[in-house]
Amino acid sequence: MYEEPYRWIEAVANRRNYLDDQFSQGNPLVAVSFAKGILLVTVNRGTEKIYEIYDRIALGGMGHPADLEKLRYTLLDMAHVEGFQRSPSDVTVARLMKNGLAPVIKQAFEEIYKAPYITKVLLAEVGATQDRDRIFSINYDGMYEEQKEFGLLAASPSIRESLVEEWKAQERPTSLQNALEVSLRLWGISSLLQASTSVPDAEEEETVSSTIDVVSTIPDDEAIATRIKETLAKETLECVLLDRESGKMETYRTLTQSELQPLIPKYFEPVKES
């Protein structure tokens, strides 16, 4: 039945709806570049979402853990074979994304007889200097974007857009503490917008169109802070630093809870009952 072109287009559109729905409960992920390196931040409910791929490269994921695992192996194999047969400096995030990940994800998305990858992936590469940092993010359909100083995985394209605007309006982070605050704030906004757009099934299309306005309004600071606090009270903050100044080949470092708490004490205070 999919031989007819319009049927195929219809099937792909259905797939988009299905996938968008799958991500509505996902956790956003933020990556920011600053002087010391690249910081990746997300919150997890038990399964890690940030992984080491190679000496200077980290992966962040959103979506189904099994799909993410499969893609992670694809990247690990590609990076390590390349690093071994040529040189570690030939392993770049641009090549991993363009030759490795994007074709695989796109093909799975468009082969409508098979299951697509329910995952969005972010790849970050820390450079010797900040202007050589690269952050790629890829959608479930194989479309990817390249950025230098900021990357994001969000539940929907409209949330993504709002956050990109918010990032542009913000001052660039200078220290680790600063970068952590900025990333968490963006995470909080993304999480709030996501909650306000996920519409219960019963509601009609009108409600959906009215929520588009909601997406463009950034919540106030207090609401963001409360959201972050509430989340951190029951879920785990996951932070990885690709440390430009590590002095070693390997740059990937998971920041421990005891390192994180003194940097952002206000988010770890007990939530007030009101």
Add this chain to the structure above:
Amino acid sequence: MGQQGDFLQVLQEQGYAMDTLFPSSNGISALAHPDLTTGTTVFAMKYADGVLVAGDRRATAGNVVMYDRTDKVLEIDRFSVMAIAGVPATAFEMARVLEHSFKYYRRSQLQDLSFEGKLRALSTLLKNNAPAALAGTGTVVPVYAGYDQLEGCGKIFFYDILGAEFEAVEYAVSGSGSSTIRGILYYMNRWGNNGPVAGMNEEDALTFILRLMTSAAEFDSATGGVDAQAQLYPIVKRVSAEGVRTIPADRLKSLYSEKVLT
């Protein structure tokens, strides 16, 4: 796919085979090629704070000195080093395979490969390389030293060319200069004024290492020893709970002039 974390398998799926580099079935043998680069002195020794691994810096082919700044003590990961004796091409290749294998394992399995697992990996490489080793075109006889985090102590292992693995209690030696220092090590460990080598402090141990290298170079033309004039000192690495650290050449230089020359 490398779902088991086996990097060698991933490489082999890509068409990589270590023994194609050194085919052994076409009649090449060490006798036909007496000038393959071999000859070395490397050793590892336990001391009070961990393990010290040392290697001279000369690479020879027959009676020709090819290179005087070789690094034969190779850092495989944060907690282990491999000191190599034998055909450098194969040895360096093995070191690279190991380095990438351990990284690949850690990143894919999200845990470090155990110390025993690392030893097995080297053993497997040597076993696969046996035909080239027997032909003499790819002989490698390594000493592997590392810090076992499970047991909380430094360990030394040495191998034969076929991959058999032996644990050394106090020290292990390899290379053409090793027969000279093996005797000295045995003597000093048993009857030396400083007591067994494992009780030496770092300064005494380093001094001892420089003296051993100098002795090896005296009797083995393929061992570089110390060349103070050219500022050439052996490579010495320390393996302990903090990881692998290279002893700076300046430290060796001052010890050499104070305690070896006098």
